[in-house]
Amino acid sequence: QVQLVESGGGLVQAGGSLRLSCAASGRTFSRYDMGWFRQAPGKEREFVAHISWGGRSTYYADSVQGRFTISRDNAKNTMYLQMNSLKPEDTAVYYCASKGSGTYYSPLAYDYWGQGTQVTVSS
Numbered sequence: 001q002v003q004l005v006e007s008g009g010g011l012v013q014a015g016g017s018l019r020l021s022c023a024a025s026g027r028t029f030s031r032y033d034m035g036w037f038r039q040a041p042g043k044e045r046e047f048v049a050h051i052s053w054g055g056r057s058t059y060y061a062d063s064v065q066g067r068f069t070i071s072r073d074n075a076k077n078t079m080y081l082q083m084n085s086l087k088p089e090d091t092a093v094y095y096c097a098s099k100g101s102g103t104y105y106s107p108l109a110y111d112y113w114g115q116g117t118q119v120t121v122s123s
Helices: none
Strands: 003-007 010-013 017-026 034-040 044-049 058-060 068-073 078-083 091-097 111-113 117-122
Touching: 003 091, 017 034, 017 091, 017 117, 034 078, 044 068, 044 078, 058 068, 078 091
Parallel strands: 010 117
Antiparallel strands: 003 017, 017 078, 034 044, 034 091, 044 058, 068 078, 091 111, 091 117
């Protein structure tokens, strides 16, 4: 069993920054690719960012490219999402997930999920 716990969400003004954390336990964190997704009210869950098991490869959604940075510390079993220049359209519940098999931007490729953390960006 894998447990993923997100933290770091909150309310921020447009243009501000937040850093999300995802603490993992239950299996060898360093062996698995990880991802961040988000879901706004009334919308489907969407891909935000992906990081390979060793941290050398990262991918981002076009909407966050250049503003968000995904990283991980395998020694701490923790993944991060640094979010800068936040916009009101970034408002959503953010989820971290551990990847199984499949395409990195598809939620179906991820087999374990956290409970989510709310990010609200005011204009």
